[in-house]
Amino acid sequence: MAKEYSFYPGCSSQEAASSSNYLKSVQSMCDVLDIKLNVIPDWNCCSASIGYCGGGELPRLALSARNIALSEQHNAGQDIVATCAACWLATKETQERLDHDAGLMAETNEALAEAGLKLKNETKIRHMVEVLIEDIGYEEMGKHVKKPLDGIKIAGYVGCQTNRPFGIEGESFENPKYLDKFIETMGAEPVEKYDKKVSCCGGALAFSEPEKSQALIKDIIEAAYDGGADMIVTPCPVCQMNVEVYQDKINAKYGTKFHIPVTYYSTLMSVAYGKNGKESGLNGQIIKAEKLEAIAGK
């Protein structure tokens, strides 16, 4: 029987949005693993980590509280699962803060009442990689591999928000291993000692302060090349975009010759599970993941 979850896709996973290819590959992966994602009806933006100029603490908490309340109403009893690092983090932070502060909880419910909602705050908030590790398990993940990703060396770039401050149970903040294990389970080879594994790509500052962020991104890519990587893989939509799309700009500024594909863990899994390029979201790559394309076919 399918495992069911209350799914919070988030803004970047919407149709024709910046990580719509992530959602595509997640759907293919979940199809194979018999995971059913029930979208939270009428979910809203979580304000990521950058809404704080215009949005005060309470309005930002209300955003995530609305999503949790909608989930409790429509997908009762199901854990909330997010694929985006920022969505997961903001929702989990809201749950924790409201759980610790009765005053904020009362005010949040007063605000939610304006939208006809009430928060119980009893729902577990999880990231998709937690579902894979804890509910599916590496062994089961490996059983479905039809086309092992032989001969591909991959730098597992975990980044920030899937790792800090909550992280994944049993993993360290400084050197989490789960992404490397995903890579291995799919038959590819992880870069050992990838020393920018948990470094920051600049997040939203890639938009507002591009030079500073691109200096960080340059180091992340350089370390992947140093480790002999053919490609980079990440669990975060912001990491994926920042590390993939600015490579030409970085090359122009620093005289580097970067041209390395950056995909999601779910892209790897979808391809290894025998899905084609389109089903795996490979057509969403700006820098084509040619080695994955060769395995996936058209």
Added chain:
Amino acid sequence: MSDINTGMVEKYRNNFLKEVEANVEEGDWVKMCMQCGVCSGSCPMGPYWDHPPQELFMMIRAGKRDEVLTSTSMWMCTSCYNCIVRCPRELPITHIMHGLAHYATRLGIEPKGQPTRQFAQLFWDNLAKNGRVNELWLGVNLYFMNGLVEGIKVAMGMAGIGFGMLKAGRLSLKELVGGHTVKDKKGFKAMIKKAQELEAARIDNAQ
């Protein structure tokens, strides 16, 4: 100086720490800082900050109100959470940085030209309009935030990336008109308005 700012100066006199504790998100943690500097050393944008977190905490305790609230430093927080997980006293430093930035904005004394301040405001306005982010307008507004001439220059520089995203199906011109939205926009906006009112009342009444 804005009225609310004048009001707060009068209310708290020289006790800026007390003001921060009462009015800034997670501000009651500031007194717990033991000045070890791990946060400052862990910050990816640290070299660009005039005052890294540890220094801001000391300045708050020393009553350097204007220097703290008008600083560009905390606006360069990338929300990487390195500081939070490494702080031996477990201060929620990222949230305090966001809180200080927001409080400065509330008082009207934030550094207006700081680019991440501008982007953070655009992001909030964007999501508050329809309940979901419209990535196309977020990009357009970002490129043109410093006026038309500068905007055209920035937009031309970014055109390659934009076309790449369009071609890859990760950006849609359909977002120009309408675009993604929550269905219950009325309820959504009423909720945000109520939350803003409750928060404003709490801060105005803070002792």
